[in-house]
Amino acid sequence: MAQTTDISFKEETLELIRKITKRYPDGKHKSALIPVLHIAQAEFGGWLSPQTMDLVAEVLTLKPIEVYEVASFYSMFNLQPVGKCLIEVCRTSSCWLCGAEDIIDHLEHKLNIKVGETTTDGMFTLKAVECLGSCGTAPMMQVGADYHENLSIEKVDKLVDGFKQENKQSRYC
Amino acid sequence: MSRKLLLKNDHIPGIATLKTYRENGGYTAMEKALKTMSPDALLEEVKTSGLRGRGGAGFPTGMKWSFLAKPEGVPRYLVVNADESEPGTFKDRYLMEHIPHLLIEGMIISSFTLGSNSAYIYIRGEYFYVSRILEQAIDEAYAAGLLGKNILGTGYDLDIYVQVGAGAYICGEETALLESLEGKRGNPRIKPPFPAIAGLYGCPTVVNNVETIAAVVPIIEMGGAEYAKIGIGRSTGTKLISASGHINKPGVYEIELGLPVEEFIYSEEYCGGIKGGRKLKAVVAGGSSVPILPTELILKTAAGEPRLMSYESLGEGGFVSGTMLGSGGFIVMDEDTSIVKNLYTFSRFYHHESCGQCSPCREGTGWMEKILHKILEGKGTLKDIDLLWDIQSKIEGKTICPLGEAAAWPVAAAIRHFRPEFEAYVTNPESIKDVKHYYRLNPTV
């Protein structure tokens, strides 16, 4: 396939991708697509630009459309730029019963944005998401791969202030 | 009734490591299976145990395994369903995080029984940190000769791989899961063929829940007949229950099937009663898709019998007055909870998670969410309640996969049991202006 992008993976990332591809039988390397999209998203700024998706297609010898249709199906793949630190608060039943709406309201005030928006400095994006399997420790939020549970307003303040101070980059993997 | 089989050792420090797991009897069932039993004998034990799938549907595991096609020269696969996205359910996460080797041991025994040499764990992407725990445990098992080629010198080979998803409830449906594992969108397949005939890469495949596969370990340890003595009637063994909502002690509990619901909610051993000493209003007993029941019907059946935590007892009365054990996601609501608002969170969820292949599900879920939103805003009419009823009744049975039903049942049950509350929202919107929809963590916000 012709080179269509001018970005590339780091050599160690390519090594990891080759390792992942070996998990599947011969000719079934398409199975590596979701794991590789996670890696690509982490390596290229927390979202999947068309350019990044084209690179994934090239590396896995897939058609670009095969990559786009998958990337657009799954909620953890961001097809638009997001802030450096993505905060995802669960809003489904058990979390709602335990006060998730207060957590969301508070974050909207604190960050001065609405759910779905990014702060003007590009630091935080706030999302409300569906059940993350943490219902017994509700309310909760996920920041990258980290679960923050049994939240209170004070706990949220402490966490967010900390993220700001360390200039935290959230990553799922 | 505190019989523990899966979580008997979860409190032991270091039990997530191979060393501690083995010191506490880990991998002896697997050794017994591979060294002294045939696949046919193992299958018989699982059948005798009466084990039923713990992922939600409760299908007999031994029977499912016996459907697996075995054509010559074609690989077979075991795929463990660790997608766990049904709202209210978090027991698989607990099990994998705390006792990863129990799942791996169960996978080795199960794969050997099925004649599979590769097995995958498909885990939801959000559980990324759990996937790392599993991978560490798998590496330890390889290093100890418990995985890979010629396991424990028995000539049996098995590889286990962990695959992470990327955020899609529908990938818990087994054929959507297989599509996703093949690197595609998670669109459920039309059945037949069933995965037992044509599953992963078109090969015969068994898909089982994490807890189901873990339960194979005690079954082989004690024998299927002994396991079948635990529990009640056709609900044999123990079940992990994820308890959440307005209770004093939320968490994951292993119960012997047949435990009275009342004891589960109020005893100190389990949920410890309702928070703040309030009254119970309703329970969703088996994850978001099962019918909600009001206090009088969750504690007792319509016939006045105590309701038990079992497939049969929770199902007693059908959908008129009963519910389902489902995934064991037990969500408790106190007297101040708005049933309408809770239902709205479910309907929003199903709309968000519909894969969009079937019009009744794709359109119906969105429509129900919109109507509920309108009712919550105080802009609904009595006709909207009938319309909701009508829409849900037109989804059931008309879709490719059961997500359609999963979205319809909660709506039907909420209206069936709490119609006056829906009517109050539309006939007197002023009266709900100050209704406490949920707990305010901090009233000054």
Ligand SMILES: Cc1cc2nc3c(=O)[nH]c(=O)nc-3n(C[C@H](O)[C@H](O)[C@H](O)COP(=O)(O)O)c2cc1C
């Ligand atoms: C929409 C939908 C979501 C599902 N989600 C899960 C899930 O997260 N975990 C699970 O084990 N089973 C889930 N199931 C059930 C699976 O399709 C399948 O029946 C199950 O994995 C079989 O395993 P078991 O027999 O061991 O329960 C879901 C089914 C549907 C229709």
Ligand code: SF4
């Ligand atoms: S019922 Fe819904 S989720 Fe299932 S296949 Fe149809 S549209 Fe997709």
Ligand code: FES
């Ligand atoms: S409802 Fe929020 S984690 Fe399950």
